[in-house]
Amino acid sequence: MYKDGYKSVFENYSGAQDNLISLLQHFQKQSGYISQECVQEVARFLKISENHIYGVASFYSQFTFQKPGKNHIKVCLGTACHVQDGQLLANEIRDLLGIQSGQVTADGFFDYQEVACLGCCAQAPVVEINGQIYARMTTTKLMKKLSEYE
Ligand code: FES
Incomplete structure (x- = not known):
C-alpha cells in the first residue's frame, strides 16, 4: 500500500521505469521539492532503487531535495548586476539570514539563491522576492523590503 497522496498519482502511470522523470516532475511541482518519502514511494512503484532515483534527479537542476522556505529570495550575480554591486546585496542577505546560497533559514521562513541572470x-542590480523583481536595489532598500516579511 502506498502512502497517502501517492496512490492517486500512481494510478495515472503504468509503472514503467521511463515514467521516472514525469513522476518526479509531478511531485516537484506539487511539493516544491522531492522528499525522502517521495523517493521511497516512487522507488517502490517503479521497482527501482532509491539510489537510482537520487542519481537521475541530481542530474537535472529542475529537481531539488530540500524543502523550500515559505518566501523565496534570489540575488542576481550576473555580470551586469555584479558590476553594480550585486555582491553587496548578496553579502547583506547572507549576514541577515545567516545562510548561504541554496539554503533555507532554520525557521523555514526564507530560502535564498544566488543566480546568474x-x-x-538594464535594471541592475536586481533582487527577486517571491517572483517579484526589484530593480536598482540598494542594501537600504533591500533591508526595508525584507522587514515587511517579518
Ligand atoms: S545580470 Fe542581473 S539581471 Fe542580468
Missing part, C-alpha cells in the same frame, strides 16, 4: 540586466 534574472533577465532584466
Whole structure:
C-alpha cells in the first residue's frame, strides 16, 4: 500500500521505469521539492532503487531535495548586476539570514539563491522576492523590503 497522496498519482502511470522523470516532475511541482518519502514511494512503484532515483534527479537542476522556505529570495550575480554591486546585496542577505546560497533559514521562513541572470540586466542590480523583481536595489532598500516579511 502506498502512502497517502501517492496512490492517486500512481494510478495515472503504468509503472514503467521511463515514467521516472514525469513522476518526479509531478511531485516537484506539487511539493516544491522531492522528499525522502517521495523517493521511497516512487522507488517502490517503479521497482527501482532509491539510489537510482537520487542519481537521475541530481542530474537535472529542475529537481531539488530540500524543502523550500515559505518566501523565496534570489540575488542576481550576473555580470551586469555584479558590476553594480550585486555582491553587496548578496553579502547583506547572507549576514541577515545567516545562510548561504541554496539554503533555507532554520525557521523555514526564507530560502535564498544566488543566480546568474534574472533577465532584466538594464535594471541592475536586481533582487527577486517571491517572483517579484526589484530593480536598482540598494542594501537600504533591500533591508526595508525584507522587514515587511517579518
Ligand atoms: S545580470 Fe542581473 S539581471 Fe542580468
